[in-house]
Amino acid sequence: MRREDLPAPETGILLTHFLTVADVARSRAFYRDVLGGEVVLEENPCMIKLANGWLIMNPGGGPTPDKPDVxxxxxxxxxxxxSFLNIRVADIQACYREWSAKGAEFLTPPIDRKAELRCYMRDPDGYLIEVGQSTGLLQGVLADPPAGGG
Structure with a gap:
């Protein structure tokens, strides 16, 4: 394991996302085999390098001294x-085809929202993952407002 593969900056900060998972091996396989992540640490906690970020996964549990009521x-x-993961891609149609073929279950195919093409899928624990490709946003076109956001 190399330092540059770990979410351990030498200066400044680095953003990771922690997921509480029911089955570490199942979640590790999804993020590695379907989304193409690199397993940096198998377990305790599982760390996956995915594109320019990291996912950290461990089973759930009760309070600890540093989070006494959580x-x-x-x-x-x-x-x-x-909250949900938001993955930005260069070619959403290619990702949709590739990840669907590898077992990803999308809620809908990609939908044009003017500023972006976007769709959602779930991981094995039910976490929502947005997959989006900026389109109109690159020319200053904004997305439709959220439903009920008037």
Whole structure:
């Protein structure tokens, strides 16, 4: 394992995303085999280098001394979320075809939202993942406002 493969900056900050997972091996396989991530550390915690970022995964659990009132768990309601991964790609149609062939389950095919083409999929624990390709945004065209955002 090389230092540059780890989310450990020598200066400044670096953003990673932690996922609470039910089955580390299953999630590791999804992010490696479907999305093309590089496994940096197998477990405890699992670390995956994905494009220019890292995912850190571990099973859920109860409070610890540094988070005394927090319990980690996987999503329990797939129709409600407060955050999601957002993956930006150069060719959304190619990603949609490739990742679908590898087992990714998308909610819809890519949809044109004026500023971008976008679709969503879920990982094995039900985490929502947005896949988007900037299109109109590159020419200053903004997306339609969110539903109910008036």
């Amino acid at each position: 319990t980690l768990r996987t999503p329990d309601d797939p129709s409600t979320t407060s």
